[in-house]
Amino acid sequence: MEHKDPTEEELIELIGSRFSGSTCCNNFISVLEKSNSTYHAELLITARMLLDKDLMLAGVFFENLPEAAANTGPDGIRKWAGTGIKIFDLDKDLAIDYFSFSAVLLKDLDVSELEEWALNGISVFEEDPALGRPYFSMKSKRSKEFIEGLNGSAALNDIISVLRYYALGLSGVNFNILSRRMLQMEEETNSINPVIAGKTIYLAPMIKRYGDFEDNFRIYKLSIMHEIGHVQFSSHKIELDGAAGLMSDIRSRYTTTKKRTYLSGMQPEGIIDIADIIALYPNKALAGTILGILEDARVEYRIMEHYRGVRSDLERIRYQMLLTRSAPKGNLEEFMESLLWVSIGHEPVHNLSKGTKGLLDKTRPLLKDRIFHEGSSILDSLDTTFRIYTMLDDQMGPLSQKEYEVLKNIDYRGVDIGAYSKKDPFSSNLHENIIRNFIPESEVELTAEKERPQEEKVKHHSTYATDKNWKTLGSYMYDEWDDVINDYKADWCTVNEIEPFGMSSDYYKDASEKYRHEIALIKHVFNEMKPETFRRMKEQTDGTEIDIDAFMDALIQKKCGINPDDRLYLRWDKHERDVATLFLIDVSYSTHKMVGYEEKSIVDVEKDSLIIMIQALESIGDKYAIYAFSGQTRDDVEYFVIKEFDEELSDNVARRISVLEPVSNTRLGPAIRHSIRKLDKVDAKTKIIILLSDGEPFDTSRGESAYKERIAEEDTRIAIKEGNAKGIHFFCITVDLNPGKYLDNIFSDAGYTIIDDAGSLPERLPMLYKRITT
Known part of the structure; x- marks a missing residue:
């Protein structure tokens, strides 16, 4: 009797009956509905193939299908599944681990690179079956290192020491540079924005934005330079006296804002947080974004002017990263994206409306006079923010009633950990979180400490030392050998170096x-072990003095017809x-x-x-x-x-x-x-x-x-x-x-x-x- 393939309806009904009460069927239908006809056909063929092979294998495939489908095309899905079937023929448990953990890798690897990683895992398994499970479940260092070494990418582990010296050489500051994996809260693996916690810079574990290693490496260097600029030239706190005139101007323009505004926290007398100034604007989110763009541009200008030797090397990469940004939608979004471009010295490549062109013509002189000069400060950025905000308000206002999609910063620029750790960074204290997305706090403060993710706090603070009020000198990550998987667990242990303190000796x-x-x-x-400064060595073949005893022995030997020894000298040997x-x-x-x-x-x-x-x-x-x-x-x-x-x-x-x-x-x-x-x-x-x-x-x-x-x-x-x-x-x-x-x-x-x-x-x-x- 001729075998007849099930129709699409029959296949969906079969999946629904086999995986009753699970998300597998819903996942499959959801991906089908979003796919074009070619993708549709490939998915049906792949689903039938896996169902024929093994029910559990098919279930794991369906569970992880949406994530894989979001990052590869129809050919990729079929190759992804085909590789899993190859592994299944070798070992069922390995194949289940493969489907469970490999879908997320398609965000960083193309499907051929994923296949290369899987084939290497098969070789590892054939060499020693005990090593196969940790390889495909992403627990072994060998697996992670193979992934990071693919396709000309820059793997942080390979260059982290170079980056630390690069940062130290530029700034004289000992930055602690770590992988973002340590935060254990990665959701957007496509994002390579650094995460900043005081003097610690968490970088993406791998960058493969370009096919060339040197260009990917330059992105890391550009990130380091940008954060050095913030540490050296930026601040979240300024003197109240210097900002008093600006705050008065904002209040007089926007009378709906109360004179005594919200304060982000208790500050020392005469000091104010920049978030408190942004809180004076009717549209705090927009004002915070303008300030972020300007302050990023200002510190970048100053750091690159300070180190002109590296500017030309990094400028090309900065421009390339601008070119990958999507064209904006909406008048306000168009201006903000254009402001980002001109703030780092480039003209936008997307089409501009007449209104945006007019606003940019007024903005460029402001940037030249107030942002792009040696000695500019955060006050200049705040003042320019007010001028640009009022221009927008006059042309597009009232801005208090405007909503817009908050601009995302360029990928090499860092995000403060206080904003990064929030699942919805714009849910509360909107303007504070926006500011932190552009201007990380260079020193860790109490408020930032509370906002750190729990895992990060555990890794970098000694419980005992904290209780004793002892100083933690630094935190260091080390691999740990796991005898079960016969491999190192990468960055598995944190050693907190502590200086004890006591009042009495x-x-x-x-x-x-x-x-x-x-x-x-x-x-x-x-003292008897302590060597003499010089030791006399007798019977040497060369030296500074004749060894009288040896010389006399040689004479006697010669008289007796014996060939004398030629070791006739004394030498004084320094012994330490x-x-x-x-x-x-x-x-x-x-x-x-x-x-x-x-x-x-x-x-x-x-x-x-x-x-x-x-x-x-x-x-x-x-x-x-x-x-x-x-x-x-x-x-x-x-x-x-x-x-x-x-x-x-x-x-x-x-x-x-x-x-x-x-x-x-x-x-x-x-x-x-x-x-x-x-x-x-x-x-x-x-x-x-x-x-x-x-x-x-x-x-x-x-x-x-x-x-x-x-x-x-x-x-x-x-x-x-x-x-x-x-x-x-x-x-x-x-x-x-x-x-x-x-x-x-x-x-x-x-x-x-x-x-x-x-x-x-x-x-x-x-x-x-x-x-x-x-």
């Missing part, structure tokens, strides 16, 4: 007095000890446990050990630094700075040691990676990390963030290998009397020792150090 002084005899003895022992040691101290909660006959806590024993060790190291002259670590979850590994390598021993160091106490968990891998980062910058022939700990690596996190047993052990072992590759040696000293197998698993290639009596650690640590470093 009494603990340090008391311990120094208590152990004064031990310190004196250890100093004597260590060149060691840099980083002490990493575990201050997890378990260090509160009492040990020894004195009933001291483990953390106090560690502190005593450090105090004795410091005195010994000071006597020998070795380079050394001391850090402690603990933390809560992967987003808050706390790294306490006790003494930096280039820091002198002082009362500050004594106070930091004195204030140390048990904190929380032991997520050891990130702490080691941050220590490697520290030690890698030190110039020394021998580099060592000595870990003082009371137990195995462990974090109370659950689910995907879990960190215990095999996962924690392997991550720590891999972190040590990363250090070994940089020439850094490791040694672990533990007071854990029942370590099981974890010490061997982690430190078998590094070295470790178990101190069976924790109370003896202060006396034994210097001796161990002597053995390790000689």
Whole structure:
């Protein structure tokens, strides 16, 4: 009997019956209704093909179809589905992951690039099936790096260090440049606008606007330069005296506005926020947009005038990005888009009405006189905003009754995180959010802090440090090795570097007095380790003096008929000890446990050990630094700075040691990676990390963030290998009397020792150090 394909109605009815109560059928019908005849036919063929293959596979396809259809044509949908079927023939679960996670990639990749990514995933799976799932579910670093490397795109991970130095070189400011993925709130992946939070710039993880890598790279550079301009030349707050005349003019023109207007927040006396001035206008959204355009243009002009050497390189890209903008609809929209063009020195390419041309003729002299000159300020932008607003009001007004589509800024320009984090940025405090979409706040303030997304706050603030009112010096992202997927989880852990603060150094002084005899003895022992400045080397083949003893031996040998040795010289060899040691101290909660006959806590024993060790190291002259670590979850590994390598021993160091106490968990891998980062910058022939700990690596996190047993052990072992590759040696000293197998698993290639009596650690640590470093 001849097989007959179902009609469209029959197919829809079949999908409805198979996926009753789900969105699958609605998704399919919705895409069908929006498609042309060619697309329509392709969708029907693809749907039949998947239904014949597997019901669950078809369901996942229908669920993700709208997102894929929004970003590719009929041929793309068929190829997307065809690739999924290839994967299904290999493994059903992989194919389901492919359809679940790949539709969103079509926003950044064309379908052939997506196919290339999938084929690479198939190779990964065939090499090791355990690696296939994390690859297609976008959890493995290998998968993300392959995507970012496609089609001449500029991948942020590859150039992030260059961008940081670029920003530092231009401004002298240490900007923290991170991927927007860290915000974990991406919705518009087509958007490449940076997100700005104080001195942190979140950039798109990949830019592939152009086929040429250098042009995509220039977009990143243009974004950096623009934000540097805002930091150096812009501000959200100005002196009230300077703005008083302008505010009076606005009020006298628009009498419907009350004299005592809304204030965005409590300000210092004599200071006003620019949002409070914009609040005086009847149409706040329009006034805020005009100000945003002018202020962006002003700071860009000033920064490019300041660094003319890079201007020509970036100007072409800026113009190309203007050319990709859509033609405006509506008179007000037409003028605002045209204002954007002329504000950066270009004439609009879209057709202009007679009214817009007349307004632009009046606007250009204002820009030339007030915006485009050295020394211009935010007050000039505010004053020019008033003049342009009143011109529009005279020609198109009253503007208070006008509605228009708010202009979107050029893609390379940043958005303040306070506006970016709002699902509907124009729902409340309209003008404030519009201003932030153009003029990010260069310093993080209390109001901006409250508006940050929760995930971002967790990643960059130490809970313990905040409670103690201690200073967070910086936040650093690190990969973490996952033994299950046999790959790194990219940017998985945040290490918050913290400077402890205490009022008293009494603990340090008391311990120094208590152990004064031990310190004196250890100093004597260590002084013997200190090399002489020059060492006499005898029996050398060349040198500055004759070795009399060797010369006499040679004469005797010659008399006896023996060919004498030619090593007849003395040489003075300069011999220096060149060691840099980083002490990493575990201050997890378990260090509160009492040990020894004195009933001291483990953390106090560690502190005593450090105090004795410091005195010994000071006597020998070795380079050394001391850090402690603990933390809560992967987003808050706390790294306490006790003494930096280039820091002198002082009362500050004594106070930091004195204030140390048990904190929380032991997520050891990130702490080691941050220590490697520290030690890698030190110039020394021998580099060592000595870990003082009371137990195995462990974090109370659950689910995907879990960190215990095999996962924690392997991550720590891999972190040590990363250090070994940089020439850094490791040694672990533990007071854990029942370590099981974890010490061997982690430190078998590094070295470790178990101190069976924790109370003896202060006396034994210097001796161990002597053995390790000689």
